[in-house]
Amino acid sequence: MMRVRVMKLKETSLAVAAALALGSASAVHAEIGLKAGAWDLSFSGNVNGFLTRNSCDNSATAVNGGLACNNAGGLKEVAIESGLLPSALVFSGKSSQSGWDIGATIGFYPGLNDGGTAGKRGLSTSTIDLRQNFLTFGDKNFGTVKVGKDIGLFGSDAILADMTLLGVGSAGAFGGGNTTLGRIGVGYIYTDWIPQISYSSPKYGGFQYSAGVFQGVDLVSSSVNANSATLTGHEQPGLQAKGSYEWTGSVSGKAWVSGLGQKVKSRGAPADTAPAGASISGQAFDLGAKVNVADFEGVLYAYSADGIGTEAIGFDAAAVVGGNVEKRKSKGGYVQGTYKFGKFKPGLSYGESSLDLASNETNPNLVKKNKSAVLGLYYSLTQSLNLVGEYIKTKAENQAGGDNKDSRERTHCEKALPSIEKDL
Numbered sequence: 001m002m003r004v005r006v007m008k009l010k011e012t013s014l015a016v017a018a019a020l021a022l023g024s025a026s027a028v029h030a031e032i033g034l035k036a037g038a039w040d041l042s043f044s045g046n047v048n049g050f051l052t053r054n055s056c057d058n059s060a061t062a063v064n065g066g067l068a069c070n071n072a073g074g075l076k077e078v079a080i081e082s083g084l085l086p087s088a089l090v091f092s093g094k095s096s097q098s099g100w101d102i103g104a105t106i107g108f109y110p111g112l113n114d115g116g117t118a119g120k121r122g123l124s125t126s127t128i129d130l131r132q133n134f135l136t137f138g139d140k141n142f143g144t145v146k147v148g149k150d151i152g153l154f155g156s157d158a159i160l161a162d163m164t165l166l167g168v169g170s171a172g173a174f175g176g177g178n179t180t181l182g183r184i185g186v187g188y189i190y191t192d193w194i195p196q197i198s199y200s201s202p203k204y205g206g207f208q209y210s211a212g213v214f215q216g217v218d219l220v221s222s223s224v225n226a227n228s229a230t231l232t233g234h235e236q237p238g239l240q241a242k243g244s245y246e247w248t249g250s251v252s253g254k255a256w257v258s259g260l261g262q263k264v265k266s267r268g269a270p271a272d273t274a275p276a277g278a279s280i281s282g283q284a285f286d287l288g289a290k291v292n293v294a295d296f297e298g299v300l301y302a303y304s305a306d307g308i309g310t311e312a313i314g315f316d317a318a319a320v321v322g323g324n325v326e327k328r329k330s331k332g333g334y335v336q337g338t339y340k341f342g343k344f345k346p347g348l349s350y351g352e353s354s355l356d357l358a359s360n361e362t363n364p365n366l367v368k369k370n371k372s373a374v375l376g377l378y379y380s381l382t383q384s385l386n387l388v389g390e391y392i393k394t395k396a397e398n399q400a401g402g403d404n405k406d407s408r409e410r411t412h413c414e415k416a417l418p419s420i421e422k423d424l
């Protein structure tokens with residue numbers, strides 16, 4: 001994910017890129033597998049790269065937690081970078097033993113940027129993000145228990161339904177980080193990949209639920225927000241839960257609701273900026289729906305949070321005001337529509353995320369709102385190769401009403417190998 005910058009922005013982007021995928025979780029899906037004794041083994045993944053061109057604003061206005069580049073010279077930057085969906089190589093194995101279905105997954109997610117930063121430096125290397133590392137056990141009647149690190153429950157359907165998952169979206173990676181942001185921070189809070197012990201029920205018709213205990217997430221400042229509180233103590237796990245319902249027919253789709261709760265405590269200086277012993281109990285919930293009618297697909301999503309932050313869990317979630325730590329409220333959502341004409345699928349998406357000041361807080365440069373509109377163009381050149389273009393306009397506002405402007409141009413293409421199964 002990308003590092004947040006200090007600014008306020010209005011952004012225009014045209015995106016084009018290239019990607020190769022073996023079994024990417026959502027878009028192009030392919031898998032290479034083999035059978036070894038009682039185990040079914042497989043690996044999947046994707047490789048992508050985007051050519052992007054960003055034109056930064058030349059305004060001196062600061063928006064702390066905004067999502068665009070800003071400098072006095074109006075810098076133009078061309079980069080070849082990963083998209084929102086990073087490259088991946090995922091190994092998994094599953095087996096049925098003593099009446100239990102068991103499995104294990106380890107996923108490696110490398111990016112194109114050197115050392116997690118934008119640009120190229122001599123003798124530098126790219127980083128690998130180990131996002132997935134978990135085991136599962138259960139059966140079709142009991143459900144499934146998961147232990148390890150994997151995608152969270154809160155906000156997961158929002159990013160999986162986001163059409164910019166296959167592209168670049170907002171916030172180019174030349175500002176830092178292994179991938180771009182897509183609609184993260186401009187429509188939803190990033191679900192993240194979190195250590196957990198969770199349970200997913202069997203499907204009851206179209207209904208399924210999941211719940212679990214999760215590693216608590218620190219509260220931090222996303223940039224140089226002087227008031228933002230840092231709290232890193234976790235005396236109890238966080239809680240997340242999700243329920244969803246899927247239906248079929250001439251009008252098919254999925255609806256979901258999810259929630260998150262956690263309590264974070266200050267360790268005191270020098271680790272934390274909040275007074276020692278102070279704590280924040282944060283909560284968030286969301287709801288959304290994806291509906292398919294013939295070749296049209298629509299998505300409607302919204303979230304609300306208190307003490308959870310914006311863009312990512314814990315980012316600018318609280319402030320230190322008069323020696324006390326106070327929660328900030330946030331909310332947002334997005335609406336999206338795509339229509340398929342044979343191999344061609346255009347799409348439109350609009351979303352925004354907003355953050356309120358804490359009680360009695362004065363912080364004019366803190367981000368108030370990030371919002372963007374995206375035109376996406378998707379073309380299936382072959383069964384395994386997709387071409388993608390994006391045009392993006394984004395605006396970020398600070399609490400005092402100031403703003404910056406940023407423009408982006410990008411190109412994308414995506415490829416997958418067909419599924420291969422072989423018994424040995």
